Amino acid sequence: MPAATWDPQQYLRHADHRSRPFVDLLARVPELPAEGRPPRIADLGCGPGNVTRLLAERWPAAHVTGFDNSPAMLAGADELAGPTGGGGRLDFAFADAADWTPAPGTYDLILSNATLQWVPGHPDSFPAWVGALVPGGTFAFQVPGNFDAPSHVLMRDLAASPHWRDRLGDVLRHADAVLSPGAYLDRLAGLGCEVDAWETTYQHLLVGEDPVLDWVKGTGLRPVLTALADDRAATEEFVAQYRTLLREAYPPTAHGTVFPFRRVFAVARRTDG
Structure with missing residues (x-):
């Protein structure tokens, strides 16, 4: 799957809704083991940094680094x-989650918010990331679990249709982009972690014209927009x-458009020393 280009302004158009899962994840992260020294925290896939700064607010003495592979973000x-x-201090640096390998015992907390779904085979990196935690440190993440929702199924079906498949047939992710909460729990428990894994389906109430399309333009549709970037007409x-399909799948109500969005969470505390 080709790398997508990102538009921070489009991504932030639904910042309140997008921030909610991060806040819910952060609420389940235990206190950090650092004693007598500033905690070291990594936010893997920090995007425009709007939620990374919440880490600095919770741990104001920490050195927090947000990593991302998008220069625009x-x-x-x-x-x-x-x-x-x-x-x-809060700083930011370039890194790709596909090959990020921090030194052992480097971090008190490694957190990733809505990023790992873009990284094929990301559970294979868990041993290195857990190994980068100090004893008692935490690895926490959340990923969208809505790849079988109409927003994604319709996008994939359209991209795979005869008219589009030559250009778009291999650019989108499928339902196996993320694991179930139980599968994440099993992987992380096997690495010597105490694990809390769960899922939540948010019922976002979106407003405006074609709000689901506006949402996915900032995230899931990015690979398509990148692949067609040189052809405005296409x-x-x-x-x-795609807009026509979404209007049928997500009809507006008197109060706005309801957009169900399932997310998968895991908080893994290293307990093996």
């Missing part, structure tokens, strides 16, 4: 970098066809 995040109120044609 990092450019926006860099505006948030600097010292924090508790004597810590982009407009695909988006128009």
Whole structure:
């Protein structure tokens, strides 16, 4: 699957809804084991940094680094970098979650928010990431679990249709992009972690014209928009066809458009020393 290009402004158009799972994940992260030293925290796939700064607010003495492989996202995040109120600091750096291998015992917390679904085979990296935790440290993440929802199924079916498959047949992710909560629990427990894994389906109430299309333009549709970026007419044609399908799948109500969104969470605390 080709790498997608990102638009921070489009991504942030639904920032309130997108931030909710991060806040829910963060609420389940235990206190960090650092004693007598500033905690070291990594946010893997930080995007524009809007939620990374919440880590610095919870642990104001920590050195928090947000990592991302999108120059556009990092450019926006860099505006948030600097010292924090508790004597810590917030900074950002380029890294790709597909090959990020921190040194053993480096971090008190490694957290990833809505990123690992873009990384094929990401559970294979868990041993290295758990190994990078200090004893008692935590690895926590959440990933979308909605790949069988109409928003994604319709997108894949359209991309695989005879008109589009030559250009788009291999650019989108499928339902196996993420594991079940139980499968994540099993993987992480096998690495010597105490694991809390769960799933939640949010019922987002979106407003405006074609709000589900507006949402996916910032995330799931990015590979299509990237693949068609050199052909404006083709982009407009695909988006128009997809818009029609979404309007049927997600009809507006008197209060807005309901957009169910399942997410999978795991919080793994290293207990094997």
